[in-house]
Amino acid sequence: MTLEVERLAYGYSDRVIGRDLSFCLKPGQVVCVLGPNGCGKTTLLRTVLGLLPPVAGQIRIEGIAVQRWRREALARTLGYVPQAHRGEFSFTVGEIVLMGRTAHLPLFGTPGRHDHEVAARVLQTLGIAHLVDRVYTRVSGGERQLALIGRALAQEPKLLVLDEPTANLDFGNQVLVLHQMRALAHQGIGILFSTHDPDQAFACANQVLMLRDGRLVCAGAPEAVITSDNLYRVYGVQVHVVDVAIGPGEVRKTCVPPLVASPSLPAVRAAAEKA
Numbered sequence: 001m002t003l004e005v006e007r008l009a010y011g012y013s014d015r016v017i018g019r020d021l022s023f024c025l026k027p028g029q030v031v032c033v034l035g036p037n038g039c040g041k042t043t044l045l046r047t048v049l050g051l052l053p054p055v056a057g058q059i060r061i062e063g064i065a066v067q068r069w070r071r072e073a074l075a076r077t078l079g080y081v082p083q084a085h086r087g088e089f090s091f092t093v094g095e096i097v098l099m100g101r102t103a104h105l106p107l108f109g110t111p112g113r114h115d116h117e118v119a120a121r122v123l124q125t126l127g128i129a130h131l132v133d134r135v136y137t138r139v140s141g142g143e144r145q146l147a148l149i150g151r152a153l154a155q156e157p158k159l160l161v162l163d164e165p166t167a168n169l170d171f172g173n174q175v176l177v178l179h180q181m182r183a184l185a186h187q188g189i190g191i192l193f194s195t196h197d198p199d200q201a202f203a204c205a206n207q208v209l210m211l212r213d214g215r216l217v218c219a220g221a222p223e224a225v226i227t228s229d230n231l232y233r234v235y236g237v238q239v240h241v242v243d244v245a246i247g248p249g250e251v252r253k254t255c256v257p258p259l260v261a262s263p264s265l266p267a268v269r270a271a272a273e274k275a
């Protein structure tokens, strides 16, 4: 399914956070949102999901405005992995993942054999089958994050939105999640995710949106957009972007931030904001 965002302004009743944002996410593509803390990535994702009303502009899925979609149809179409939260109810990890099947059940229906099989497969894929009976509120932050990703995978959405999906994960699990995202994209699912790590865009994105102060600074293919100049404009740090050989004839870019003591970071950022 194609997601089109056109001249979107987004924010809260008392405050516009971002404006004039346009992009298109086609089936099988991965779009990565980068930007400093507080620039509006979560607000953007929640607006795209229909959880916040747009201030202006259009969000269309398969050409139909999100507001015109029936809630049940939207629930089957859009998957969401929020930033990890602690949760309040004593569900087990297995129950959390099984909740992903809810959108596929009839009203008051209970999960059937197929739903349990899907949930079990997802638990295996994410390497958390051993947590199936553990209480969600009493596992680690990274394990909770994997459970939320599992819930979204069990939903089998057409479009998947992930808010900093690797934030709490160890290095191995970060690779696992990025691999999963790529695998889902290969199956034709559109993926929109935010991250603080530009290397993740090199690893799995087709398109990058770089935001600062509620504006789109640049957008395009990671190799074209994630440059030293643009990273400086967005984050106010001098970063080297270098090619690394990762296999025979295969090269990927990666970001190398030099650790400079002077000038101080706030001063560098102030200069970048003026630039």
Ligand SMILES: Nc1ncnc2c1ncn2[C@@H]1O[C@H](COP(=O)(O)OP(=O)(O)OP(=O)(O)O)[C@@H](O)[C@H]1O
Pocket (backbone or CB within 6 Å): 012, 015, 017, 035, 036, 037, 038, 039, 040, 041, 042, 043, 044
């Ligand atoms: N419910 C709310 N009402 C009003 N303003 C909010 C609300 N939630 C967040 N904000 C503000 O909106 C701005 C953008 O927040 P948002 O969480 O979207 O940023 P972000 O880019 O996802 O940040 P981070 O990288 O730190 O997670 C911030 O200034 C934040 O304080």
